[in-house]
Amino acid sequence: MEGHNPVSLFRLLLIQSFMVWLAMSSSNITDQSALLAFKFGIKFDPTNVLAHNWTTSTSFCNWIGVTCSTRRQRVTVLDLGHMGLQGTISPYLSNLSFLVVLDLQNNSFHGSLAHEFGHLHRLKGLWLQYNYLEGTIPTSLHQCRRLQVIYLADNNFTGGIPTELGMLPELRYLSLGENYNLLGTIPLSLGNITKLEYLAVERSGLTGSIPFAIFNLSSLWYIFLPQNTISGTLPDDLCLNCPNLEELVLAYNLISGPLPSMLHLCQELTWNRRRNRESS
Numbered sequence: 001m002e003g004h005n006p007v008s009l010f011r012l013l014l015i016q017s018f019m020v021w022l023a024m025s026s027s028n029i030t031d032q033s034a035l036l037a038f039k040f041g042i043k044f045d046p047t048n049v050l051a052h053n054w055t056t057s058t059s060f061c062n063w064i065g066v067t068c069s070t071r072r073q074r075v076t077v078l079d080l081g082h083m084g085l086q087g088t089i090s091p092y093l094s095n096l097s098f099l100v101v102l103d104l105q106n107n108s109f110h111g112s113l114a115h116e117f118g119h120l121h122r123l124k125g126l127w128l129q130y131n132y133l134e135g136t137i138p139t140s141l142h143q144c145r146r147l148q149v150i151y152l153a154d155n156n157f158t159g160g161i162p163t164e165l166g167m168l169p170e171l172r173y174l175s176l177g178e179n180y181n182l183l184g185t186i187p188l189s190l191g192n193i194t195k196l197e198y199l200a201v202e203r204s205g206l207t208g209s210i211p212f213a214i215f216n217l218s219s220l221w222y223i224f225l226p227q228n229t230i231s232g233t234l235p236d237d238l239c240l241n242c243p244n245l246e247e248l249v250l251a252y253n254l255i256s257g258p259l260p261s262m263l264h265l266c267q268e269l270t271w272n273r274r275r276n277r278e279s280s
């Protein structure tokens with residue numbers, strides 16, 4: 001009798017729907033407050049887009065640069081490239097747990113990239129090139145297991161290329177060039193990224209030799225490493241396991257030794273601008 005009391009049944013339903021509402025709205029609030037925290041970190045916005053458009057009078061899904069998933073109304077894309085924005089990138093962005101693409105390229109963001117960005121488990125594309133970001137590249141990025149594209153070139157990152165990036169199984173594009181204080185060697189672990197297609201770390205502070213395992217990546221078609229202090233030799237069987245190579249640019253380094261005899265096996269290789277101080 002008590003269990004079928006219509007009043008308590010109604011109360012149960014009410015509590016349940018309140019919980020569902022709470023779950024739904026709290027996820028929205030998380031995304032909205034993350035975006036507002038990000039807006040707060042922007043100190044200069046030349047076109048005043050954020051001031052005029054990013055207001056709580058409309059859903060954040062209608063804000064310029066924001067794309068949401070249709071079903072859940074969660075932020076999947078944040079695209080504010082080329083807008084002249086100045087400021088820091090709030091660590092609160094890491095609360096956008098449905099984010100797939102973060103594109104803030106060609107602005108004037110400074111400060112560091114928070115290790116919390118490793119929480120973005122759905123992230124596939126990180127486009128932050130042409131900014132003034134500093135500090136180390138967060139090792140936590142390896143937790144973003146779906147990352148396919150990392151563009152951090154033309155910043156002021158220091159430290160080295162994190163070994164942990166070799167643990168990103170889906171990574172295809174890795175571009176870290178023009179970070180003049182990015183020092184150290186190319187991690188051997190990058191030879192583990194079987195899907196890697198594009199590796200560009202030009203005009204940086206790389207030293208040591210190129211791990212031969214890199215030349216074993218059959219998906220790789222672009223290797224662009226000019227103007228570092230890379231030394232060592234090239235494997236004679238380069239192209240044997242890397243047949244799709246289209247561009248191999250190693251100019252202005254300290255690479256020595258003979259040219260690989262099997263270069264003809266790279267049938268896609270259009271030209272070779274290899275010019276080294278020692279070997280030529």
Ligand SMILES: *[C@@H]1O[C@H](CO)[C@@H](O)[C@H](O)[C@H]1NC(C)=O
Binds near residue numbers: 054057
């Ligand atoms: C912000 O811009 C979008 C796209 O242009 C527009 O649909 C929306 O109404 C704007 N919101 C406000 C508050 O101006």
Ligand SMILES: *[C@@H]1O[C@H](CO)[C@@H](O)[C@H](O)[C@H]1NC(C)=O
Binds near residue numbers: 073
């Ligand atoms: C909040 O989420 C619910 C369900 O996911 C959605 O229907 C609603 O439009 C969202 N509200 C806002 C303000 O985005």
Ligand SMILES: *[C@@H]1O[C@H](CO)[C@@H](O)[C@H](O)[C@H]1NC(C)=O
Binds near residue numbers: 082083106130
């Ligand atoms: C960067 O953005 C500015 C506008 O803020 C644009 O004029 C310029 O062409 C862009 N540069 C690149 C390299 O995309």
Ligand SMILES: *[C@@H]1O[C@H](CO)[C@@H](O)[C@H](O)[C@H]1NC(C)=O
Binds near residue numbers: 092093094116
């Ligand atoms: C949101 O991000 C901030 C900064 O990383 C963090 O302190 C906070 O715990 C996060 N909140 C949630 C709900 O994840």
Ligand SMILES: *[C@@H]1O[C@H](CO)[C@@H](O)[C@H](O)[C@H]1NC(C)=O
Binds near residue numbers: 132134
């Ligand atoms: C890069 O960072 C170094 C210190 O780490 C600083 O001296 C230099 O001015 C910065 N360069 C740019 C272009 O921000």
Ligand SMILES: *[C@@H]1O[C@H](CO)[C@@H](O)[C@H](O)[C@H]1NC(C)=O
Binds near residue numbers: 188
């Ligand atoms: C490459 O991957 C294998 C298998 O997961 C692992 O044992 C090895 O330590 C990795 N190599 C590097 C240099 O990270």
Ligand SMILES: *[C@@H]1O[C@H](CO)[C@@H](O)[C@H](O)[C@H]1NC(C)=O
Binds near residue numbers: 191212213216
């Ligand atoms: C390259 O791959 C070949 C064939 O799979 C293997 O025998 C060789 O040890 C690899 N070399 C390196 C440096 O990983």
